[in-house]
Amino acid sequence: MADVARVAGVSLATVSRALNAPATVSDDLRLRVQAAADRLGYAPNPIAGGLAGNHTPLVGVVVPSLTNSFFAATLERMTTLLEAEGYQLMIGHHGYDLGREERIVTAFAGWNPSAIVLTGVDHSRGTVAALSTVDCPVVEMWDLDGRPLDSLVGFSNAEAGRMAGRFLAESGRRRVAFVCSVPDRDPRAEARARGFAEAHAGVTGAGGRVEIVAVEGRDIGDGGIGLQRVLERMPDVEAIAFSGDMLAVGAVLEAERRGLQVPRDLAIVGYGDLDIAAHTNPPLTTVRPPRSEIGEVVARHILKRLKDPASGGETVKLDLELVRRGSA
Amino acid sequence: MADVARVAGVSLATVSRALNAPATVSDDLRLRVQAAADRLGYAPNPIAGGLAGNHTPLVGVVVPSLTNSFFAATLERMTTLLEAEGYQLMIGHHGYDLGREERIVTAFAGWNPSAIVLTGVDHSRGTVAALSTVDCPVVEMWDLDGRPLDSLVGFSNAEAGRMAGRFLAESGRRRVAFVCSVPDRDPRAEARARGFAEAHAGVTGAGGRVEIVAVEGRDIGDGGIGLQRVLERMPDVEAIAFSGDMLAVGAVLEAERRGLQVPRDLAIVGYGDLDIAAHTNPPLTTVRPPRSEIGEVVARHILKRLKDPASGGETVKLDLELVRRGSA
DNA sequence: CGGCACTTTGAAAGCGCTTTCACCATGTGC
DNA sequence: GCACATGGTGAAAGCGCTTTCAAAGTGCCG
Structure with missing residues (x-):
């Protein structure tokens, strides 16, 4: 930076201002500094900037899992x-372990990041404490059913379930089931299950019956297991919704093996709209969560709040979409 | 840190040494400093550390895509x-665009990271230049067919193809094909295709025939297209290998639609061992690349080199595995 | 018992920026 | 024409740590 100052014939302070707060410097100087910086190929050192100022151009993001395509x-x-x-992402994952989340957030906090993004609204006391030591926007994402710390961008899992329940009820399916994977009692899947039952009952009233069945995993193989369990409890089931597409795909394959024709004998609805959903036989009807939309809205929201520090926390609710294909 | 020094009754320098280079300090002092730090809940500021020393506890990783489960x-x-x-990962993705890779690496370099990890061995001149300005281990991963910049952890894509080719030849399939997706002329898929043809010819000699067929996408739907194209060129094909599991799954579904029985009428081999591979009907025989093993070996390698700066670059070749299931 | 090498510790100089504060040169109102 | 507000700029003080260098303390040898 000293070189840039020398070439432009100004002080260090002016270079810093010209580059970071163009409005506070005369046009003439700004241009001269810009030119000098370009000529010398000057790249600001973010570490020094972070130490002197308050914030580093880092955004910490913590998600439960990286292998989850959502x-x-x-x-x-x-x-x-x-x-x-110009921001860099620091990414951590905790595998749905709030203790690990706390450790990650604490580590992030030490970096004085420009923003911190968390997944979900359930956090340990320690996480909240660590967050309060760092003065930056905090955005929670994905969940909506909870009290936000600051900003929140997500959708309602209950609504995802309701969409499936309402759709099946309205297309005439009275005897239905929801297969819910319960690895570590996933509250999101459970919210979908509740929403499903509630919406289906809301439409069919006393004429309908909803069975909720648990399976231990969320892999494709567990879908077949779920189908079998439903059939044991409710042999005349007309439609099954699943807490995830992988389960639903497994169920489509298992139904085929059993000679059940989808959707004539049995309608199947998934959740997630994974790539594979469009390519089973028949292709899967599923509820699509706004995966990349969340990323987009979170990023824009962070950028807005950083540009205008006066703006405060905000809750953004994104919509789900029922993707109708062949399976229901 | 000043507080810790005061409580422990030592100087700042000693605190720094006690915490970062325990060997250079007497046991007595180290313990006192540790105790003081614990009592005060002292957490070192990585930014200040990075500015004063040479390296931040950051590791920059650049991958082509985050949504690719590999x-x-x-x-x-x-x-x-x-x-x-105690390291944090900065993650960037470039979507197979070397220009974006260069920009990401340049940004990473500004952080004086402890290590930089790249995917593949093809990099722009600018990337290499940016890398040379930062004094830290550089690890390339996934590919092995190329000249490493420093360290390299990967496997041979050609070998992946060879495993499939050898396996099909040895199980008696003389008339075979390889369906290769060519989005942006993926050199990895092409290496697998070459390895496949070479190994098959190596076993069958003049008695065999190998057809290589291209498809434009790598989604499940493209597998069916690939199968159809192979059938047009080689109606009596006995086995097909695919450059990816998604294609292979698509082919399994398409074969079923056409009344071809897998593996009796047609053997199918994939590549990738995605979750879904174990759950098609029949389950997919596939070549499994060492996905998380690469992550593990890269991490351990970085840790080793950081602990012992004398140790230099190194190439680690990891093995693939042919997972035999029902489809071949 | 003096002198030497070796170990252990502290003082202080930065690392490359941001930001406060003081300063100077303008333009404005009376 | 003077006091004053205004806008633009520079000097210098850190931000919280690491590391060099010198000093002090320790043990060993002749």
């Missing part, structure tokens, strides 16, 4: 937008 | 191991 899509979009504005 | 598995394992040692 969060991956969110992260991908978020990285792209934030990178373009 | 890289996601690698990242997940790598994050876990590195996080446990």
